Amino acid sequence: MVKTMAEQNGARVGVFICRCGGQIGLSLDMSSLEEHAHAGSDVVAVRTCDYLCHEEGRKMITETIKSERLDRVVVAACSPKLYLETFQESVVQGGLNRNMIDMANIREQVAWVHQKDRAAATSKAEDMMDMAIAKVRYHEPDDRGNISVVNKKRCTGCGICESVCNVNAITLSPDAEYGGKRRANVNAKACVGCGACVSACPTAAMDQTYFSNKQILAQIDTALAPKEDEVSSPKILVFSCNWCSYGSADQAGLKRLDIDPHFRTVRTMCSARVDPEWILKALSMGADGILILSGRPGRCHYDVGNIRTRKRMTLLKMVLKEYGFDENRFQIKFVDADQPEKYAETINEYVQIIKELGPNPIVPTSIVDPKRVELPYLNL
Ligand code: SF4
Ligand code: SF4
Numbered sequence: 001m002v003k004t005m006a007e008q009n010g011a012r013v014g015v016f017i018c019r020c021g022g023q024i025g026l027s028l029d030m031s032s033l034e035e036h037a038h039a040g041s042d043v044v045a046v047r048t049c050d051y052l053c054h055e056e057g058r059k060m061i062t063e064t065i066k067s068e069r070l071d072r073v074v075v076a077a078c079s080p081k082l083y084l085e086t087f088q089e090s091v092v093q094g095g096l097n098r099n100m101i102d103m104a105n106i107r108e109q110v111a112w113v114h115q116k117d118r119a120a121a122t123s124k125a126e127d128m129m130d131m132a133i134a135k136v137r138y139h140e141p142d143d144r145g146n147i148s149v150v151n152k153k154r155c156t157g158c159g160i161c162e163s164v165c166n167v168n169a170i171t172l173s174p175d176a177e178y179g180g181k182r183r184a185n186v187n188a189k190a191c192v193g194c195g196a197c198v199s200a201c202p203t204a205a206m207d208q209t210y211f212s213n214k215q216i217l218a219q220i221d222t223a224l225a226p227k228e229d230e231v232s233s234p235k236i237l238v239f240s241c242n243w244c245s246y247g248s249a250d251q252a253g254l255k256r257l258d259i260d261p262h263f264r265t266v267r268t269m270c271s272a273r274v275d276p277e278w279i280l281k282a283l284s285m286g287a288d289g290i291l292i293l294s295g296r297p298g299r300c301h302y303d304v305g306n307i308r309t310r311k312r313m314t315l316l317k318m319v320l321k322e323y324g325f326d327e328n329r330f331q332i333k334f335v336d337a338d339q340p341e342k343y344a345e346t347i348n349e350y351v352q353i354i355k356e357l358g359p360n361p362i363v364p365t366s367i368v369d370p371k372r373v374e375l376p377y378l379n380l
Helices: 004-011 030-037 053-065 080-093 109-112 118-136 160-164 195-202 214-221 245-254 278-282 305-322 340-357
Strands: 013-018 043-049 072-077 103-106 148-150 170-175 181-186 206-208 236-243 263-268 289-294 332-336
Touching: 013 030, 013 053, 013 118, 030 043, 030 118, 043 053, 043 148, 043 170, 053 072, 053 080, 053 103, 072 080, 072 118, 080 103, 080 245, 103 109, 103 118, 109 118, 109 245, 118 263, 148 236, 160 170, 160 195, 160 206, 195 305, 214 263, 214 278, 236 245, 236 340, 245 340, 278 289, 278 305, 289 305, 305 332, 305 340
Parallel strands: 013 043, 013 072, 072 103, 236 263, 236 289, 289 332
Antiparallel strands: 148 206, 170 181
């Protein structure tokens, strides 16, 4: 079993919370958020700032990394689509690899769209921050960006990954180390990081560097962790494609559209990265609903990733129905990058459906032991 750096040595996480000049605090209880961050696993420093993206804020990140000997950073602020690269520079200036940071989008996708329920919005911001902390624990120093990688010990040479790669970044060739049997190879320069090959691989031989299975599963575990408060129920996960629905979610924030706060977002680069096993795991852990939001056919950043998702998840829906799940608990909807109103409407309708359906009939502790659905890649 290959352990990550944080698993071997423990992690020293720094959490940086932005007030955005008071705008975030209009909807969220910032003191509660700060207190919550201090209690985070492996969190050794928490700092709050008026404008993290300004020079003073970026300098604070760099200096805190050095003074507190941080080895990874979470920034709870605006959208990673806006400022992740800027904060990556601060992390590099602090002496860390640029991969050792993640962001919780508590502005566009929390504070600006959940202005009517402060308690629920704060609870959501805390969860999104916890999910980023859980994810960053599995980040490894890596300069290759977000690409797919092969564990050749697991690869059987079936070639499915090659068949789903739209940019021909995967080749299968005989490998002397494996008795001349075919093994997959990823051309890191050609890979554009969609992740379609990872979720297609039947033996979990593929993974990604920035949206790895461990990172996503850590987010799912954290989002579904039992909580006492009423405000975090129902538990709904929304898988949002970076280039399509995630953009609309950010725009919904800019337009201050009103969205029900009872869902937690997991960002992937393409909906084709969403692994059916994540859905099974989440439902077995008590998720009340799961929604995948991808772009419409013809609007996919990776050409046909959304079509693959549609096909794969339609099969999964049939399986879930066989298991007695109401098929509405798991839905796939199209939301493009320029449809903030549709995004808001889709989420609000879905949350309402799940509220009417009531809690997931699976009680994780009494019916399904989550360990029984541990996925093979957890033991890589
Ligand atoms: S799909 Fe998986 S097992 Fe098949 S060739 Fe690709 S990496 Fe190997
Ligand atoms: S992540 Fe996408 S682009 Fe990269 S190898 Fe896999 S399918 Fe091809």
